Amino acid sequence: MNTINSYAHIKYNQVSVNGEIVFQSNPSLSLAEFLSEAYKALGVSYPKFHKMDAQCKLGFLCAEFALKETSFLTENDLTKTAIVLSNAASSLETDRIHQHSIDDRSNYFPSPAVFVYTLPNITIGELAIKHKITGENAFFVSEQLDANLLVNYTESLIQSGSEAAIVGWVEVDGANFEAFIFLSEKQKDTNKNAIFKPLNQTSVITIYNQTIWTH
């Protein structure tokens, strides 16, 4: 049986890990302000973070929180570790910024530093770079979190040689944002602080709905 061994969820300016809220900021903070506060709370130094667009920052933070107390990165072969992410808006938030930069002939300023983030899988690239993870990649776009798709695809990756996967949802669309990332591993019993849920659709839906957010 393949398992889910840790997860993190970010929503409503709060961060939860394995269902428990570990960080919350003032709900009135903007996304940019919240991301900056959460980065400080995480306590890592990673200068590349500051160059990222909002979606990559959100995905980066969610993955860091999911990984933080685990031995996922040391116990798995990172050449056989997959990253499978999804969302509804693709990279639309940054697409709008790029579009805005070319809308006006008299104020035309397309920038490569923005344009590079107009692909949703750049978030996968940022995670891969941070942790030297070189396995399989896929970025799916679905109307909402598709537990069936993510679980089935992760299973198929494990069947075809992957040993572990970072899987989830990273969405930024206007004022709405949410990230939900779980760490999945091929069956083994050595994981430190693992929560050991079976990798199936019911588990994913359960852990996705587990956090009791503070309102």
Added chain:
Amino acid sequence: MIFTSCNNIISPLGFSTQENYQAVSNSIIGVKKIKLPFSQDEFCVAKISDDKVQEQLTHIKNAGTHTKLEQLSILSIQDVLNQSGIHPKDNRTLLIYSTTKGNIDILENTYKNIDSKRVYLSVFAKHLQSYFQLAHTPVVLSNACISGILAIIIAKRFIEQGAYDNVLVCGGDILSEFTISGFKSFNALSNEPSKPFDANRVGINLGEAVSTILVTNQKELATPYNTQIVSGVSANDANHISGPSRTGDGLFQCLTQITDKNTNDIGFISAHGTATPFNDEMESIAFDRAGLHTIPVNSLKGYYGHTLGAAGVLETVLSLESMKHHRLIKSEGYETKGVTGNITMIESHQDKNFTSFIKTASGFGGCNAVALFRKI
């Protein structure tokens, strides 16, 4: 065993696979210098003529209610459904749509009577679902320039898992000011037809295309290609978000997993070959490192430009067609070797009997994907 089956290419070179193969066989290229509506400057791009699209619209129900990408996608998918006889409502059939930007021209306010929500890829996909009345919501894959070939690999995996018997893989992207201005800001565009792997290559031409291929476990649908998808993998360089690994690490990782040191029957490699200085250099190093230096290589970007989410599907389809015809297709634009890795370019169309080929792709975000196709 998972087979490749009926397919279609819609591009500046034609509206069917046959028209496209014929054009490429005659060394006709789809890339031209033209003026685009949004600029006084000429751009060297592969654009599908509006008049030709217009002629095809009679084949589409309520043609005016679809965006350009939707129109082309409907035509391409319809062609494959007609050829294969697969019923779109069939519960064992899935559509995977591969794209980088989908209906991005909606952001440019191109359309008056189109729901702007269709700029969302999931809404775009549901529009196609409702047009064809597909049993399942399409799966959308948006993984930069490897999307097309990765979608074919994913189709194979889904069928192997037992969930489906048939997966239609459709890849599409259109020319837009959005992508042209972005690649221009990177200084990545060539003002002349691009020259993959050549010493004088300076960058890419953008192109638009939609291509569809049926992936199936139904042996009776395997004709006339009689080709199976042997294996496919993706890997990340974990190096840089917009530049490839200098040592071709991710592509090398894919190639070593795919070829398993048995390269005897590989007729050629259909490379990504965008004609940017860094990409082609990286690919040559990866091919060389993987011991593939004697295997002939082509890039089809010289004919079609870079068609982004369509590229992996289109280039696979054309490669299948070339294997069927026992022909190697010339790598258009190549004259003088301009990469440091030891590789063998296909410098003219030539007859050759072979039974397998490799398709590769690499893209922003450090992603790479490779698949191996072999005759059964």
